[in-house]
Amino acid sequence: xxxxxxxxxxxxxxxxxxxxxxxxxxxxxxxxxxxxxxxxxxxxxxxxxxxxxxxxxxxxxxxxxxxxxxxxxxxxxxxxxxxxxxxxxxxxxxxxxxxxxxxxxxxxxxxxxxxxxxxxxxxxxxxxxxxxxxxxxxxxxxxxxxxxxxxxxxxxxxxx
Amino acid sequence: xxxxxxxxxxxxxxxxxxxxxxxxxxxxxxxxxxxxxxxxxxxxxxxxxxxxxxxxxxxxxxxxxxxxxxxxxxxxxxxxxxxxxxxxxxxxxxxxxxxxxxxxxxxxxxxxxxxxxxxxxxxxxxxxxxxxxxxxxxxxxxxxxxxxxxxxxxxxxxxxxxxxxxxxxxxxxxxxxxxxxxxxxxxxxxxxxxxxxxxxxxxxxxxxxxxxxxxxxxxxxxxxxxxxxxxxxxxxxxxxxxxxxxxxxxxxxxxxxxxxx
Numbered sequence: 001x002x003x004x005x006x007x008x009x010x011x012x013x014x015x016x017x018x019x020x021x022x023x024x025x026x027x028x029x030x031x032x033x034x035x036x037x038x039x040x041x042x043x044x045x046x047x048x049x050x051x052x053x054x055x056x057x058x059x060x061x062x063x064x065x066x067x068x069x070x071x072x073x074x075x076x077x078x079x080x081x082x083x084x085x086x087x088x089x090x091x092x093x094x095x096x097x098x099x100x101x102x103x104x105x106x107x108x109x110x111x112x113x114x115x116x117x118x119x120x121x122x123x124x125x126x127x128x129x130x131x132x133x134x135x136x137x138x139x140x141x142x143x144x145x146x147x148x149x150x151x152x153x154x155x156x157x158x159x160x
Numbered sequence: 161x162x163x164x165x166x167x168x169x170x171x172x173x174x175x176x177x178x179x180x181x182x183x184x185x186x187x188x189x190x191x192x193x194x195x196x197x198x199x200x201x202x203x204x205x206x207x208x209x210x211x212x213x214x215x216x217x218x219x220x221x222x223x224x225x226x227x228x229x230x231x232x233x234x235x236x237x238x239x240x241x242x243x244x245x246x247x248x249x250x251x252x253x254x255x256x257x258x259x260x261x262x263x264x265x266x267x268x269x270x271x272x273x274x275x276x277x278x279x280x281x282x283x284x285x286x287x288x289x290x291x292x293x294x295x296x297x298x299x300x301x302x303x304x305x306x307x308x309x310x311x312x313x314x315x316x317x318x319x320x321x322x323x324x325x326x327x328x329x330x331x332x333x334x335x336x337x338x339x340x341x342x343x344x345x346x347x348x349x350x351x352x353x354x355x356x357x358x359x360x361x362x363x364x365x366x367x368x369x370x371x372x373x374x375x376x377x378x379x380x381x382x383x384x385x386x387x388x389x390x391x392x393x394x395x396x397x398x399x400x401x402x403x404x405x406x407x408x409x410x411x412x413x414x415x416x417x418x419x420x421x
Contacts, residue, residue: 001328006414007407012391014402032388041310041328041353042387051414055401064394070379071390073310073328073355079303080367109415121329129408 001041001073003117004028005127006051008145009044023150028126030151043073045116046081047109075120077112085115088136110135165219166240168194168228169278170270177226177275190277191218191228193266198232200259201239232282240282247279247287252298257363257370260298267295301364309334309372310355310380316346323374325356336372345377353382 004012011024012032035042044052049068053061068074075081088111114136117125124141125132126148133142168190170177179187195216202215215236220229232240243259246252252260267289270277276290289295311325314333321343324333336358338346346354355378361371 006411009391010402010405010407010410013395013398014405014407015395015399029388029391032391036386036388039353039383039385041385051411054414055405055410056398060397064397066379067390067393067397070381071385071387073380074308074378075310076307078307079305079362083367107415119329121327121331129412 001043001120001122002035003043003045003113003120003122003125003140004048005113005125005130005132006048007128008126009048009052011145024128024145026151027148028145031126031148033151041073042071043075043117043120043122044068045075045113045120046077047112047116049074051109073120075116077116078119080119081112081115084119085111088115091137092135114140163281163283164232164234164237165281166194166216166230166232167280168230169224169280170226170228170275171278172273172275175225178223179221179226182226186273187221187226187228188218189269190266191216191230193262193269194230197243197259197262197266198236198240200256200262201243202236203239203256237282244279244283244285244287247289247293247295248285250293252295253365256366257298257300257368260295263289263295264297298363300370302361302370303364305360305362306358307360307372308355308357308378309336309360309369309374310353313346313349313352313354316343316350325354328353334369334372336374338374342374342377346374349377349382353380353385354378355380 008028011021012028014021014025032042053064056064085108089106089108092106092111110130110132113130114125114132117132118136118139122140124143126143126145128145131142132140170182170190198216213233213235215233217231218228219231221227222229239259242254243263246255246260247263252263255263266277270289271291271294274291276288276293279287279289309325309327310329311327311334313323314326315324316322316338321338321340323336323338323343323346325336326333336356342356356372356374357376357378358372358374360369362368363370
């Protein structure tokens with residue numbers, strides 16, 4: 001199972017004429033097409049959904065619900081997620097202190113995304129700028145959006 | 161390099177156990193209990209279509225009582241150290257319930273034959289399982305949690321309806337309770353991937369899911385799910401929403417606000 005971070009989800013739904021942005025949109029869409037063909041489930045964690053919906057007024061949340069619910073795995077935030085995130089937080093602090101530093105200022109939302117993915121059984125998380133592999137001691141494979149292949153010319157050109 | 165050999169020494173009261181006095185079945189049974197306990201403690205889950213990795217292999221049987229020499233995969237070392245520590249301290253609260261259950265079954269198997277097992281290697285010290293030091297069955301302290309499961313529906317039916325769902329999270333088949341209406345719906349989704357909302361019973365110590373009562377099927381389309389079509393549909397309904405937004409900056413601001421607070 002594959003997990004999308006917020007930046008990947010935004011590029012997936014964005015139309016933008018800037019070629020650099022447009023390429024990111026094409027890459028993630030092409031990747032989703034491949035995952036669909038392979039029948040690989042794609043998961044959106046609750047914290048990612050939260051950040052995504054922050055951009056929409058409440059009355060429009062429901063509009064997207066149907067599209068998301070039939071295509072994505074949407075787990076709840078459960079006690080297991082809380083426990084896993086706390087363990088990641090403690091491990092991050094312990095690692096910082098064992099190398100002679102202070103407890104780390106860690107981004108709690110990153111940890112919640114990582115914990116949600118781990119508890120869901122995700123193997124790979126797509127994010128442009130968050131090193132989830134390092135954050136989880138290698139339990140998740142981190143794939144950058146910019147490392148995904150571009151689709152053959154012509155596909156998703158409506159993004160331009 | 162870490163010591164990867166776990167020695168399981170079997171003894172009886174008059175120390176007459178030798179490899180040649182034991183049935184093959186007894187040796188394999190005891191080795192299997194150890195293998196299952198270690199596997200449960202690692203939490204390693206093979207991917208769909210992948211074989212279960214070899215975590216423990218039987219690499220020797222020696223005399224001097226009866227000694228099984230088990231070689232551990234590197235990924236099983238930490239779990240095995242945890243098991244030994246639990247046996248030495250008699251504190252099993254940090255072991256997954258399934259792991260303690262296997263150790264408890266092994267303990268019963270040994271006691272029924274008047275044997276004991278001493279575990280050495282991997283970490284300093286020796287751990288003993290015997291009639292005087294049995295491993296108790298795990299206590300079933302549980303909590304309930306409303307939750308969602310996803311997995312492949314591999315069977316459904318029965319007078320008291322139940323369904324078997326191979327979970328995407330653990331790749332294990334979970335037998336869930338369902339009502340007849342949900343059973344009928346699941347019957348139309350056999351061998352498809354489904355999402356089900358319901359109430360889970362969790363082991364309070366490990367949060368491992370022990371049981372699940374399904375209440376409703378989710379709209380998730382399983383193997384026909386089309387995440388690309390979904391994002392294009394959302395894109396259509398999002399005209400202008402993300403215009404001029406740099407996703408990296410947007411997320412950075414949201415997550416760094418959190419740090420500043």
